Amino acid sequence: MAYKFIDNYREKGARKKLVKELAEKKGITDTNVLAAMAKVKRHYFFDETFWAQAYLDKAFPIGDGQTISTPYTVAYQSQLLHIKKGDKILEIGTGCGYQTCILIEMGAQVYTIERQEALFNRTKKVLPYIGYNAHFFLGDGSKGIAEHAPYDKIIVTAGAPLVPEILVKQLKIGGILVIPVGDTKQQKMVTVLRVSENDFEKFVLDAFKFVPLLGEQAW
Ligand code: SAH
16 A cells, blocks of 8 residues: 655646536536635545545545445535634544545544544544644544544544434534435435434435444444
8 A cells, every 4th residue: 555645736636627527517607615625635545556546536545345335425515504714523434534535624623433443543634634633533533532522523424224313412502414314325414403402304315325324323
């Protein structure tokens, strides 16, 4: 494996083209999301052999049976979070950390949790090295992280069988949870807005395919 952190003209150009495609053909309208996608170097999460794949709108294996979500999926989830500078965000499913970098680039303070130790160890090292600082946790994120709650936003980057009750309770009033919900083959993106202490509004959106969210409150 040869991970290199060099941003050549070829990757710069491919990244620009991808952002244009997300804006003009795929309906991503949040300019803050597009600006972050223009900045974060997705090829840094790929072995150099596969750099030609890094700016295609495709998912890709990142080892340990997991995948880096498609750029469109990352943009779509990020857009639904309506991120404001300083937002405290819980991300469940750190993976390679690309989505984490997008959130940080948008000015969020990110708490991120991964259940696979090898991924956790790698990402915890790589992100600060390429200039992105987050709070990294190893464990079952299906229960959230109660010690650091409440959060302005919670994003789940793996497919859940249902919306874990314990997660919506870790939202601030006015907070938003974005989570793909369905069976293991397909999920619908769901957003939950915490309107008040006991009132929640749920919206069911487009279909996606994520790797399963494993754990106590999941599969
Ligand atoms: N946002 C990531 C997507 C990774 S795929 C990226 O851009 O790379 C989803 C990740 O969720 C996988 O790494 C998987 O190991 C992790 N995951 C699944 N169930 C989990 C759980 N209960 N807690 C924490 N992480 C979990």
